[in-house]
Amino acid sequence: EVIENLQRVQARVSEIAPKLREALTILEENNIWVNVRYFPFCLLKGFEANICNNPQVMFDPYEWDYGVSPKEPNTYLQFGRQLQERINTKEGACGRCGILNVCGGIHKNYAKLYGTDELIPYEEKIDHPYHFKTDLEADIIIPAFKVGENLERLLNEILKNTVPPYNLILISKEQSASKNRNYGLNRSKSPYVIMCDDDIRDLPFGWNRRLIQTLKENPELIAASSRLMNADGTPGKNTANNFNLSDEMVLVDMIPTACCIFRKTDLRFDERYIRAGWEDTDFFMQMKQNLRGKFAIDNRVKVVHLNEEKLGGGVGNRENMELFFKKWGKESKSSDQVQDKFREVLEQKDYISAIELIEERIKKEGITAQSYNELGCISWELGDPETAIKCFSESISLDPKNNDYLLNLIEASYHSGSYKDLEQIIRDKIGSRPESKEYRYILADCLFRQKRFDEAKEILNTIIDKRDEKKEINDLSQLNNLPYITKRGCIDVGHICDLDCIFCYHRYEDRSKRRFLSKEEIMARLKRDRDEFALEITDFTGGEPTLHPYIVEIVKYGAEIGNRICIITHGLWRDLDKIDAMIENGLYEFLISIHGTEEEHDSLVQKKGAFQQVLRSIEHLEKRQFKWRVNCVANRSNMKNLPRYAKIISSLSHPPYNANFIVFSPLSRWATCRDIEFQARHSELAPYLIEAIDIFNSRGIWVNVRYFPMCMMPGYEQHVTCFPQICYDPFEWDYRSYVNMSKERIMEIYRLGKRLGVYGEQEGHIFFNTWSLIQSRRCYRKGDQCQRCALKLICDGVATQYMNRFGFDELKSIEGDTIWDPIYFRKIYPLAVRNGYEVADRSRSL
Numbered sequence: 120e121v122i123e124n125l126q127r128v129q130a131r132v133s134e135i136a137p138k139l140r141e142a143l144t145i146l147e148e149n150n151i152w153v154n155v156r157y158f159p160f161c162l163l164k165g166f167e168a169n170i171c172n173n174p175q176v177m178f179d180p181y182e183w184d185y186g187v188s189p190k191e192p193n194t195y196l197q198f199g200r201q202l203q204e205r206i207n208t209k210e211g212a213c214g215r216c217g218i219l220n221v222c223g224g225i226h227k228n229y230a231k232l233y234g235t236d237e238l239i240p241y242e243e244k245i246d247h248p249y250h251f252k253t254d255l256e257a258d259i260i261i262p263a264f265k266v267g268e269n270l271e272r273l274l275n276e277i278l279k280n281t282v283p284p285y286n287l288i289l290i291s292k293e294q295s296a297s298k299n300r301n302y303g304l305n306r307s308k309s310p311y312v313i314m315c316d317d318d319i320r321d322l323p324f325g326w327n328r329r330l331i332q333t334l335k336e337n338p339e340l341i342a343a344s345s346r347l348m349n350a351d352g353t354p355g356k357n358t359a360n361n362f363n364l365s366d367e368m369v370l371v372d373m374i375p376t377a378c379c380i381f382r383k384t385d386l387r388f389d390e391r392y393i394r395a396g397w398e399d400t401d402f403f404m405q406m407k408q409n410l411r412g413k414f415a416i417d418n419r420v421k422v423v424h425l426n427e428e429k430l431g432g433g434v435g436n437r438e439n440m441e442l443f444f445k446k447w448g449k450e451s452k453s454s455d456q457v458q459d460k461f462r463e464v465l466e467q468k469d470y471i472s473a474i475e476l477i478e479e480r481i482k483k484e485g486i487t488a489q490s491y492n493e494l495g496c497i498s499w500e501l502g503d504p505e506t507a508i509k510c511f512s513e514s515i516s517l518d519p520k521n522n523d524y525l526l527n528l529i530e531a532s533y534h535s536g537s538y539k540d541l542e543q544i545i546r547d548k549i550g551s552r553p554e555s556k557e558y559r560y561i562l563a564d565c566l567f568r569q570k571r572f573d574e575a576k577e578i579l580n581t582i583i584d585k586r587d588e589k590k591e592i593n594d595l596s597q598l599n600n601l602p603y604i605t606k607r608g609c610i611d612v613g614h615i616c617d618l619d620c621i622f623c624y625h626r627y628e629d630r631s632k633r634r635f636l637s638k639e640e641i642m643a644r645l646k647r648d649r650d651e652f653a654l655e656i657t658d659f660t661g662g663e664p665t666l667h668p669y670i671v672e673i674v675k676y677g678a679e680i681g682n683r684i685c686i687i688t689h690g691l692w693r694d695l696d697k698i699d700a701m702i703e704n705g706l707y708e709f710l711i712s713i714h715g716t717e718e719e720h721d722s723l724v725q726k727k728g729a730f731q732q733v734l735r736s737i738e739h740l741e742k743r744q745f746k747w748r749v750n751c752v753a754n755r756s757n758m759k760n761l762p763r764y765a766k767i768i769s770s771l772s773h774p775p776y777n778a779n780f781i782v783f784s785p786l787s788r789w790a791t792c793r794d795i796e797f798q799a800r801h802s803e804l805a806p807y808l809i810e811a812i813d814i815f816n817s818r819g820i821w822v823n824v825r826y827f828p829m830c831m832m833p834g835y836e837q838h839v840t841c842f843p844q845i846c847y848d849p850f851e852w853d854y855r856s857y858v859n860m861s862k863e864r865i866m867e868i869y870r871l872g873k874r875l876g877v878y879g880e881q882e883g884h885i886f887f888n889t890w891s892l893i894q895s896r897r898c899y900r901k902g903d904q905c906q907r908c909a910l911k912l913i914c915d916g917v918a919t920q921y922m923n924r925f926g927f928d929e930l931k932s933i934e935g936d937t938i939w940d941p942i943y944f945r946k947i948y949p950l951a952v953r954n955g956y957e958v959a960d961r962s963r964s965l
Contacts, residue, residue, distance in 0.1 A: 125232055132225070133237040136162040143169060144763060160222040160251075161212075161239045165770035167251035172223040173203045174248035199223075199248065211235030217244040221251070241772060242742050256284040256817070257311035257327055257380065260303030263291045264395070266947050269425065270317040274947065277315075280324045285309075286817050291947060296395035297388035300376070300402075306834075308817075310383055314376040318425035321348075326420045330380040333368060333417045341412030342381035342403060344374035345420035355424045367419055374414045375399050377424050381406070389446075394522075397439035404447055438523075473497055488518035495527060504535035512540045519548070529561070538565050556582050591882070592869065595862055598855075598883045599653035603847045603942060603952045608648040608657040608682070608856025612636050616663040618689050620714070620724045622752050622797060625662075627788040633662070638669040642676050648856045649682040656707050658685045658852060665692060671700045678705025685710055687750070689724065690733035698736075702745055709740065709747040711775075715757035716764050723756060723797075734771075741773035748777040748850070753808065753824075755799035761807040765814035777850055777950075778815050780808055781825045785920035786898055793924060801917070802929040805831040812838055821950035823850060829914040829944075830931040836944040837951050841915040842895035843941035846887040847952055854890050868893070878912070878939040888941060902927025909935035913943065 139155060143166050146153045154171045155163065163170060176182045177195040187198045203223040207213070212235035213224035225235065259277065263270050270291075277287065288306055290299040300314065311331050323329075326345065333343045346364070347355035354362045363369045376399035386405050392398035403414065477493050484490075495510030511528035518524060525544075532541040545562045552558065559582050566575035592598070613635035614625045625633075648654040657677060664670060664686050677684045683705055690711040692698050714723045717730040740747055749768055753761060761780070768774065783798055808824055812835060815822045824832065825840045832839055845851045855865060865886060872879070872889030879885035901916035908914070910933050917927065945951035 122228065122232055125228055129229065129232060131233055131237060132159055132162055132229075139163060140166065147766075148763075157226075159225055159238055160218060161216070161241060162237070164772055165767050167770070167772075170222075170251075173206065174199045174221060174223050176202075196248070208235070212238035212240050216240035217242055218250070220246045221248055239738070242744075243772065256286070256309040257313050257331060258286045258288055258303070258307040258309040259313045259315055259327065260288045260300065260307065261290070261315050261317055262296055262299035262303060263289065263317040263947075264293060264296070264299070266291050267317070269320070270947060272320055273315070273317055273322075276320065276322045280322045280326060282325050282328045284818065285313075285327055289947065295390065295393050295398070297390045297392045297398040300388045300398070301390065304384075304387060307383060308813075311380055312383055313380045314378070316377045316424075319378045319422050320425065321421075321423040323420060323422070326422070327380075329420050330417060333415065334380060334382060337368070337415070339413055340415050341406050341410045342374060342379055343368075343415045343417050344371075344380075345378040345422045346416055346418045347375070347377055347424040348421050350423050350425070355426065361416060364418055368415050368417055371414050371416055373400060373403055374416065376402065377426075378420075378422050384410075389442075391442060392439045394439070397443040401443055401446065468500065470497055470501060488514040488521065488524065491517065492524050492527065495531070499531055504531055504537065507531050508535065508537055508540050512544060515544055532565075533568065536568075538569055541565055591873065595651070595865060596653075598865070598886055601881055601883045601887075603880075603946070604884070604887060605846055605849055605851055605853055606653070606655045607685075607849070607852050608652065608654040609852035610636070610641055610644050610657055610659055610856070612641060612659050612661050612664050612667055614662040615666055616661060616689075617666065618663070618691070618724050618726060618729075620712075620752075622723065622754060622783050624787045624789070635662070635667050638673060641673050644856075644859060645673075645677050645682050646680055647859075648853075649680050652853060652855050654682060654853060654856060656683050656685055657856065658687055658710065660687045663689055665697065665701075671697060671704055674701045674706050675704035683707035688712070689729075690736045691726070691729060692736050692739075695739055698739065699743070702743055706745075709745070710750055710779075711737070711747055712750045712752075713764075713768065714750075714752050716760050716767060719757040719760060719764075723752070723754075737771060737773060747775050748779070749775040750779045750781060752783055753780045753799075753804060754783045754797045755803075756797045758799050758804050758807045761811040762814055765811035769815055769818035769820055774818065775820060777821050777823070779823045779825060779850065780811070782808075782827045784826045784898075785918050790918070790920045792920065795920075795924075798921075798924070800925055800929065801828055801831050801921075808832070809835055821948075823848060823951075826915065826918075828917060828930055829910050830908065830933055831929070836910075837948050839914075839944075841913070842899070843888065843891040843913045843915075844945065846891065847942045847945065849950075849952065854887065854894075880940065891941065902930055904930050904932040908932040909938055911937065913938055913941045 135158075139158070140163065143153055143155070143163075153169050155166070155169050156171050158170055158172070160167050160170055160172075171182060174196075177185060177187065177199060185198065187194050200220070203220075206226060207224035208227045208230040209219065209224060210230060213219055213222075213230075216222065216224070216238070218241045225238070259281070261270070261273065274287075274289075286307075286309060288303045290302045292299055292302065303314075304312065311334065313327060313330060330343060330345065334340055337343075349355050354364065361369055361371050384406070386402065386409065388398050388402050389405075392401065406412070473493070474497060477490055477497075480487070480493075481490055491510045491514035495507045495514065498504075498507035498510055508528065508531050511524055511531060514521070514524040515528060528541055528544065532538050542562065542565050545558050545565065548558045549555065549562065559578055563575045563578040563582075566572075566578065614628060614633045615635055616623075616625075616633075619626070645657055648657055659670075665688050667673070670686075674684045674686075684701075685708045686701070686706065687710045690709075690713070711733060712724075713730070713733055714720045720730040720733075721727050737747065751757070751761075751764065757764065765778070768778065782801075782804065783795075785792065785795060785798065789795065804827075808827075809832065812822045812824070822838050823840050824835075824838050827839055827841070829836045829839050829841070840848050840851060846854060854860065868889050869886040872885040875889070877885050877889045877892065879888055895915045898918060899915040900919050900922045901911065902922075904927065905911050905914075905916050908931075916922075917925075917930070940946075942952055
């Protein structure tokens with residue numbers, strides 16, 4: 120009778136699932152959180168975090184604890200398991216599912232009514248009920264005044280030892296610590312914020328989860344710090360005067376921001392603090408005042424803090440200390456009170472009183488660097504730059520580490536046009552710190568302002584060309600294994616394809632004349648790429664390379680010679696045995712084209728059901744635990760749904776480790792078309808791309824946007840790959856391979872770059888950068904604003920056809936000094952330069 124009654128009201132879950140997906144998408148787009156109660160996970164892939172079944176129910180803040188006691192996670196977990204055992208089935212597809220203890224399965228009565236054939240078991244083995252929940256997500260904010268070795272080491276440690284989910288927000292701007300920290304906070308979206316300075320190292324595995332756990336389990340805490348240690352194993356000096364290492368957690372009155380966690384907040388750092396120092400204490404004083412909680416140090420998370428204070432920062436920053444004491448009511452020392460008074464009377468232009476205050480200081484302390492600096496300020500205000508410069512110079516000689524004094528001298532010298540003292544001081548600093556590039560830049564600028572151009576050029580050459588490799592290359596092997604250059608090649612195996620994508624470069628070709636390259640020709644090129652260019656991976660593009668009759672044999676050959684194959688494919692595989700054979704014979708990876716959500720993809724590739732067929736192919740790769748990446752051609756037809764697309768792809772149970780948005784480029788025959796229906800304006804496309812990047816980044820998936828003006832992506836330049844970046848992108852190709860370039864042509868391009876003075880970090884980079892510029896200028900055009908832009912040498916501009924159709928009005932000129940280095944924005948991102956694919960693989964396994 121129960122089953123009969125159930126049959127009258129119970130719909131199949133496979134019928135409900137599409138409607139649920141649609142409803143979830145609409146509610147998510149309106150920022151409304153949704154719980155789906157008692158539904159099989161396998162039919163809502165991508166929305167598992169929204170499902171609340173028996174294993175989750177007592178962990179859910181919107182559900183109940185069912186009177187279970189004691190109220191501990193283990194008790195809840197045990198009760199949920201018992202409930203699941205009593206109510207749900209373990210037969211059929213549920214019994215074969217790897218996440219049965221996460222999903223809980225379907226009700227026994229439902230199984231009696233409909234069976235389990237509509238369910239799709241998960242291959243991976245997962246046991247924890249909250250595996251799909253993202254409330255353990257944190258934004259890790261790293262404020263870095265300048266990029267250096269410490270930052271590179273920290274980023275590698277984060278990739279290795281941080282447990283997803285997390286978002287990495289890196290700020291590298293030459294501005295105050297307060298501004299850099301606020302820049303990160305303004306972009307933070309996760310429930311937890313972790314501040315991590317760039318001089319932190321030795322992060323323990325799972326450090327972020329432990330810090331989150333500390334706040335989750337102790338709601339009275341408003342913030343917690345890791346235990347800062349010295350490199351020798353002793354507690355660091357920045358420990359809130361607490362040296363208790365025996366307890367897991369100790370309460371303290373104050374913590375630093377060097378490596379700490381707090382909940383998302385509207386509070387911000389006071390940007391009146393200059394450089395670094397005291398801004399973190401001020402921030403946590405605000406927290407104390409507004410949030411009424413406690414601080415703690417978590418001894419389970421011990422990290423080494425190098426405590427490198429840059430440019431006069433740290434607790435010794437006198438200006439910041441004065442501001443802090445003034446703001447929070449702590450009585451200043453007498454000398455600080457004098458300094459406050461001096462600033463006040465100087466602002467009022469009461470120079471006599473200012474001089475009297477300096478005399479008062481000198482009587483108490485003698486002649487100090489501070490006294491000379493103050494005299495310099497008064498002299499400058501009185502219109503005596505010569506005396507001001509001498510005073511600032513004296514202050515530097517007495518306190519050479521105080522960069523405020525140096526900045527005053529630079530400003531006075533530049534405004535007055537008197538450079539003699541500044542030049543001598545900078546030369547002395549270079550003599551004591553010959554490795555410092557900063558002082559060399561200042562000296563070059565100083566010489567340039569005096570119109571001593573040859574001398575300035577000489578100094579700059581010591582920075583840019585300070586290497587033996589600048590001797591002209593005479594052996595083409597010197598182009599191999601260069602820092603940052605990709606180790607991938609590419610072979611276009613032929614344009615035979617069983618789809619007709621509307622944006623395909625080869626769409627206007629005569630399909631009857633399409634042919635595949637012969638097996639012998641492909642193998643010969645693979646061998647040349649390996650032997651002559653030292654490449655390790657070759658992408659096969661087309662066409663559809665899986666249709667090549669000898670593809671398995673070719674893949675095997677590539678693996679045998681150390682040049683493994685990546686297949687760029689539409690993913691509509693008819694012969695899974697062939698796919699398995701390629702994998703078993705050493706295939707490196709698949710790069711699958713998915714050009715939007717279901718309807719958009721099917722429309723763009725002109726094949727109904729294509730999207731679902733690709734998902735089945737990905738499920739097959741999941742069973743094989745074989746890696747893949749994803750391509751998406753971004754255009755007018757799919758642009759508004761790119762964020763939704765990113766959510767769907769990144770939420771797959773077997774997601775890609777890299778996503779490429781290839782902005783439709785009207786090259787080849789498309790260059791002759793005036794109006795292309797699916798072509799979007801860059802300004803229309805940009806906001807959707809940025810939102811999609813944020814979503815992929817939040818899931819640990821690196822994104823590249825190809826062929827897009829950098830000025831349209833402020834703050835996301837590291838994700839943009841124009842022609843100048845292609846050869847540095849680990850997911851792109853070495854030009855020599857792609858065009859099967861002759862030795863003579865390689866040398867011709869290299870020598871052209873030498874004659875033109877093309878930039879190269881090392882001598883071999885000149886070839887790659889020259890070829891990039893040739894291709895960029897062949898296919899792309901720049902407006903007047905581009906010629907004034909700081910990015911003009913590392914950005915393509917817009918395609919010729921795009922210029923003819925839309926013009927240049929959208930483009931913006933970025934102010935600043937011209938940037939020469941094509942990977943200026945990418946170098947500090949391990950996933951954005953050579954070896955990135957290896958790092959990406961490791962990050963997926965965390």
